[in-house]
Amino acid sequence: MSLGLNGGGGSQSIMSGTYVGTGTSGETGARSLTFPRKPVHFEIFRVDPSNSRMNIVTVFMYVLTSSYRASVAKWKESAYTARLSTDIYAKFDSTTNTLSWYGSGTNGAIVGMNANGNTYSWMAYFD
Numbered sequence: 001m002s003l004g005l006n007g008g009g010g011s012q013s014i015m016s017g018t019y020v021g022t023g024t025s026g027e028t029g030a031r032s033l034t035f036p037r038k039p040v041h042f043e044i045f046r047v048d049p050s051n052s053r054m055n056i057v058t059v060f061m062y063v064l065t066s067s068y069r070a071s072v073a074k075w076k077e078s079a080y081t082a083r084l085s086t087d088i089y090a091k092f093d094s095t096t097n098t099l100s101w102y103g104s105g106t107n108g109a110i111v112g113m114n115a116n117g118n119t120y121s122w123m124a125y126f127d
Helices: none
Strands: 002-004 013-020 031-034 041-047 054-059 073-077 083-085 088-093 098-103 119-126
Touching (some): 054 088
Antiparallel strands (some): 002 013, 041 054, 041 119, 054 073, 073 083, 088 098
């Protein structure tokens, strides 16, 4: 879905969608999305139906480069304080306008919002 702001005629817009996690983690299991241009803000979120907790990952788009970097995202579970995650890696390819990310470590698929069978929603904000 894409929504233009400023009465639909401005250049600001929001895109959103969903995906189903594959259970992979690490660089070889990275998720990616391609956009019409670089978003200024990107979030992934999921509400766990078993306990109604919401998990949110906010990717700091302004610090991304074409190489994977750690500590570029904030991970939050509704029952806990938000924290900077050193287990989420992300990069942005400005040639293809593709954002890629993955989680690493023991719970890489969970932290990287890619647990097998879970449905995740995402929103990208553009200037």
